[in-house]
Amino acid sequence: MSAAKKSLDKSKIKFVLLEGVHQSAVDTLTSAGYTNIDYLPSALTGDELTERVKDAHFIGLRSRTQLTREVFEKAEKLIAVGCFCIGTNQVDLQAAQEYGVAVFNAPYSNTRSVAELVIAEAILLLRGIPEKNAGCHRGEWLKSAAGSFEIRGKTLGLVGYGSIGSQVSVLAESLGMRVIFCDVVNKLPMGNASQIPTLDALLAKSDIVSLHVPEIAATKNMIGAEQFAKMKKGAIFINASRGTVVDIDALAAALESGHLSGTAIDVFPVEPKSNNDEFISPLRAFDNAILTPHIGGSTAEAQENIGLEVASKLVKYSDNGTTTSSVNFPEVALPSQNDVHRLLHVHRNEPGILVAINQIFSQNNINICGQYLQTNEKVGYVVVDVEAAYSEVALEQLRNIPGTIRCRVLF
Numbered sequence: 001m002s003a004a005k006k007s008l009d010k011s012k013i014k015f016v017l018l019e020g021v022h023q024s025a026v027d028t029l030t031s032a033g034y035t036n037i038d039y040l041p042s043a044l045t046g047d048e049l050t051e052r053v054k055d056a057h058f059i060g061l062r063s064r065t066q067l068t069r070e071v072f073e074k075a076e077k078l079i080a081v082g083c084f085c086i087g088t089n090q091v092d093l094q095a096a097q098e099y100g101v102a103v104f105n106a107p108y109s110n111t112r113s114v115a116e117l118v119i120a121e122a123i124l125l126l127r128g129i130p131e132k133n134a135g136c137h138r139g140e141w142l143k144s145a146a147g148s149f150e151i152r153g154k155t156l157g158l159v160g161y162g163s164i165g166s167q168v169s170v171l172a173e174s175l176g177m178r179v180i181f182c183d184v185v186n187k188l189p190m191g192n193a194s195q196i197p198t199l200d201a202l203l204a205k206s207d208i209v210s211l212h213v214p215e216i217a218a219t220k221n222m223i224g225a226e227q228f229a230k231m232k233k234g235a236i237f238i239n240a241s242r243g244t245v246v247d248i249d250a251l252a253a254a255l256e257s258g259h260l261s262g263t264a265i266d267v268f269p270v271e272p273k274s275n276n277d278e279f280i281s282p283l284r285a286f287d288n289a290i291l292t293p294h295i296g297g298s299t300a301e302a303q304e305n306i307g308l309e310v311a312s313k314l315v316k317y318s319d320n321g322t323t324t325s326s327v328n329f330p331e332v333a334l335p336s337q338n339d340v341h342r343l344l345h346v347h348r349n350e351p352g353i354l355v356a357i358n359q360i361f362s363q364n365n366i367n368i369c370g371q372y373l374q375t376n377e378k379v380g381y382v383v384v385d386v387e388a389a390y391s392e393v394a395l396e397q398l399r400n401i402p403g404t405i406r407c408r409v410l411f
């Protein structure tokens with residue numbers, strides 16, 4: 001058998017794109033020669049999901065589809081996952097790594113969209129617009145300046161000062177706000193913002209608190225009854241990060257008692273699986289709650305950029321093996337191939353595997369044209385360029401090394 005039969009024909013490489021990712025993703029894939037694209041406008045769950053992805057080489061998704069260990073177990077051909085968003089909490093990254101599946105995301109493309117929404121909500125809530133708007137829709141006329149404030153001069157407390165938090169900070173200062181923030185990492189403040197040592201201190205000082213932290217164990221329910229009680233009376237609370245960060249019942253209680261004057265929530269502990277499912281939340285009862293269906297990053301600009309960015313990362317990994325900016329995989333930036341065959345070996349990071357890899361080349365007298373290695377705690381990724389004639393024998397033997405997770409060849 002010739003080595004040429006070992007590398008997959010591009011038309012056989014299957015992409016399953018879920019959740020209506022932007023057309024720019026499809027265009028990027030097709031212009032790179034990938035035409036086997038199964039495109040779905042919504043998320044899938046359970047058996048429907050596993051059935052759909054069981055022969056997929058690449059999966060693209062947004063925030064709804066849950067890629068659990070079971071999905072990785074069943075999707076035996078899977079090479080990589082593209083999260084067409086910032087958050088990657090919907091993917092079991094540990095399981096992906098164990099199955100040798102690289103996961104990519106778009107860490108910056110929707111940052112600005114979220115930041116703009118937060119600022120807009122802060123202005124609307126300070127003016128009491130949500131309840132006045134709801135009143136008008138019911139035929140009421142709530143003309144009053146009571147409880148209505150300018151944003152200028154107010155203190156914005158940002159919890160999490162990463163890409164989004166710092167972008168909100170810049171916009172807020174341009175409107176004349178004072179910005180304070182807390183973060184688990186010491187951050188360089190933008191403009192005149194200042195870092196506050198504790199969450200409690202931030203809660204006590206802020207007129208508006210906005211969350212911009214990831215969903216991780218440490219942020220689960222980080223804002224509950226105790227934290228709401230520490231906020232100023234009449235303060236505003238905004239969450240466009242992840243639903244699990246906030247105890248929604250406690251938030252409802254803080255609105256009910258009048259301790260908070262308003263809230264804007266874009267993300268919920270449980271979100272409907274599709275646009276056809278009912279949205280259930282105790283917050284529906286409050287006119288002073290702006291409730292949005294997880295659309296912080298849903299703008300034409302952001303979605304187009306995300307489609308392009310994530311699809312390009314998948315193409316690059318598929319075509320050339322580059323893993324730069326993967327969220328769970330050793331990062332290797334590879335040159336183009338130039339007449340060599342490229343062997344990509346993903347293995348458990350255990351002693352002896354590198355020796356075993358190199359023995360294959362020395363024992364078979366195979367000249368190595370280029371070699372690249374990167375490891376993380378759990379996984380090693382070795383890329384070896386060899387002359388075309390030798391890749392078949394090397395591939396077979398590399399696959400047999402104990403500890404190998406997956407191995408493929410590119411040419």
Ligand SMILES: NC(=O)C1=CN([C@@H]2O[C@H](COP(=O)(O)OP(=O)(O)OC[C@H]3O[C@@H](n4cnc5c(N)ncnc54)[C@H](O)[C@@H]3O)[C@@H](O)[C@H]2O)C=CC1
Pocket residue numbers: 086087107110111114159160161162163164165182183184185212213214215218219222240241242266267294295296297298
């Ligand atoms: N509503 C939506 O449509 C969108 C929501 N998001 C969510 O926003 C989150 C934040 O996004 P980015 O700013 O891009 O992430 P980022 O990773 O750039 O920033 C997160 C910041 O939170 C800090 N942090 C982590 N744990 C913390 C804690 N316990 N207390 C205080 N700070 C803590 C980190 O050190 C980091 O500076 C994402 O993880 C995602 O879940 C992102 C995009 C769109």
Ligand SMILES: O=C(O)CCC(=O)C(=O)O
Pocket residue numbers: 062063064084085086087088110297298
């Ligand atoms: O657009 C989406 O589906 C999710 C956006 C989001 O939450 C993210 O980028 O983390």
